[in-house]
Amino acid sequence: MTAASRSPKDFFRPLAVGAPTPLREIPARPSRAIHFFDPSNPKMAAKVPDMIGTVDVLLGNLEDAIKADNKVAAREGLVEIATSTANLGGRSGPTQLWTRINSLDSPWALDDLTTLVPAIGDKLDVIMVPKVQGAEDIHYVDRLLAQLEAKAGLDKPILVHAILETARGVANVEEICGASPRMQGLSLGPADLAADRRMKTTRVGGGHPGYLVREDPPRLGGVANLEASRATYQQDLWHYTIARMVDACAMHGIYPYYGPFGDIADTTACEDQFRNAFLLGCVGTWSLHPKQVAIANRVFSPSVEDVAHARRVVAAMGDGTGAVMLDGKMEDDASLKQCLVMVELAEQLAAVDPELKKQYDAIGADADESEA
Ligand SMILES: CC(C)(COP(=O)(O)OP(=O)(O)OC[C@H]1O[C@@H](n2cnc3c(N)ncnc32)[C@H](O)[C@@H]1OP(=O)(O)O)[C@@H](O)C(=O)NCCC(=O)NCCSC(=O)C[C@H](O)C(=O)O
Numbered sequence: 589m590t591a592a593s594r595s596p597k598d599f600f601r602p603l604a605v606g607a608p609t610p611l612r613e614i615p616a617r618p619s620r621a622i623h624f625f626d627p628s629n630p631k632m633a634a635k636v637p638d639m640i641g642t643v644d645v646l647l648g649n650l651e652d653a654i655k656a657d658n659k660v661a662a663r664e665g666l667v668e669i670a671t672s673t674a675n676l677g678g679r680s681g682p683t684q685l686w687t688r689i690n691s692l693d694s695p696w697a698l699d700d701l702t703t704l705v706p707a708i709g710d711k712l713d714v715i716m717v718p719k720v721q722g723a724e725d726i727h728y729v730d731r732l733l734a735q736l737e738a739k740a741g742l743d744k745p746i747l748v749h750a751i752l753e754t755a756r757g758v759a760n761v762e763e764i765c766g767a768s769p770r771m772q773g774l775s776l777g778p779a780d781l782a783a784d785r786r787m788k789t790t791r792v793g794g795g796h797p798g799y800l801v802r803e804d805p806p807r808l809g810g811v812a813n814l815e816a817s818r819a820t821y822q823q824d825l826w827h828y829t830i831a832r833m834v835d836a837c838a839m840h841g842i843y844p845y846y847g848p849f850g851d852i853a854d855t856t857a858c859e860d861q862f863r864n865a866f867l868l869g870c871v872g873t874w875s876l877h878p879k880q881v882a883i884a885n886r887v888f889s890p891s892v893e894d895v896a897h898a899r900r901v902v903a904a905m906g907d908g909t910g911a912v913m914l915d916g917k918m919e920d921d922a923s924l925k926q927c928l929v930m931v932e933l934a935e936q937l938a939a940v941d942p943e944l945k946k947q948y949d950a951i952g953a954d955a956d957e958s959e960a
């Protein structure tokens with residue numbers, strides 16, 4: 589606990605008289621793709637109703653990528669979309685509604701919050717806060733939201749998601765995650781983070797061909813042949829930050845996400861980056877273009893084969909203690925826990941994704957047949 593944080597007895601108290609009681613546990617709602625759209629762009633806005641049910645989260649973006657002249661139109665557009673679109677947001681229904689407000693030092697952030705909470709606070713599931721530097725940014729948003737929620741008579745607290753996109757934010761990642769019971773999760777902001785760190789890259793997420801390791805030279809009679817051609821292997825620029833983010837989120841019971849992959853045309857590399865994040869523990873990612881939604885949904889849903897295997901381990905482990913052999917491999921309490929993560933995620937996703945449910949149910953039947 590830092591000097592600035594609340595004592596354990598006060599942590600779950602509302603920060604304003606009449607504000608909703610903070611949640612003790614952040615609900616594990618499917619959020620494989622957080623799909624960004626510009627509410628001031630009529631073409632994008634027109635696509636929103638048809639995306640409901642096909643994407644776990646729709647996020648009305650008010651920050652970067654929205655022209656300064658369109659900031660007010662984007663905010664008003666989001667209010668219009670939230671109020672006029674059925675089945676969007678509000679803690680139930682197939683698709684959550686999130687927004688990304690402008691950064692706290694910008695001329696727009698205060699108006700974003702004071703407009704959105706009274707107008708559509710009952711529809712907004714999560715507010716994403718960019719460029720969070722430390723717990724003090726979350727404390728500011730936390731108190732302001734409590735005051736606005738109380739004034740608007742909301743009965744459920746709006747959750748907060750921070751983007752990790754400054755070196756100081758990364759250094760303070762644990763305190764950010766634990767700064768408020770509203771904290772729902774963290775996303776990586778690779779473009780701003782690269783700039784803040786003075787990395788020598790120009791991309792929005794993804795790898796870089798120059799960030800690599802090279803195999804050792806072959807040796808002839810103990811002498812290295814430095815002229816021989818040698819394989820190189822591109823490395824993941826984001827491994828360290830994602831791993832830190834995953835640990836900080838897991839420690840605080842909140843959810844980590846990869847962020848943007850800006851090379852919209854390169855769907856293969858996008859899928860690779862998403863999968864690395866999934867394997868490391870992230871629950872979802874951002875989607876910037878409609879074609880990234882299907883990639884995210886596929887990657888952040890456990891494969892049919894993994895679910896089948898996980899179910900077999902769960903069945904073989906009986907009461908969950910001891911060790912068994914399955915297909916020549918040792919399974920024990922620890923591998924069982926990994927398999928339970930997979931099985932529970934599959935169940936959550938099957939509850940909202942009928943196509944996935946069909947696939948998981950089918951392997952259930954196949955596994956039963958092969959056991960018989
Ligand atoms: C990247 C885009 C600018 C590409 O747009 P466009 O050139 O219009 O693409 P297409 O012609 O392929 O689009 C086909 C149709 O689909 C609509 N469209 C495009 N994108 C979206 C979307 N996100 N949601 C809904 N609909 C979308 C187009 O309007 C076309 O419609 P139609 O003509 O009627 O068929 C664009 O995709 C875009 O702006 N995407 C969002 C970008 C964004 O949000 N950026 C901010 C997040 S990344 C970031 O902030 C960095 C991060 O913080 C960090 O620091 O790392």
Ligand SMILES: [Mg+2]
Nearest residue numbers: 652753777780
């Ligand atoms: Mg950014």
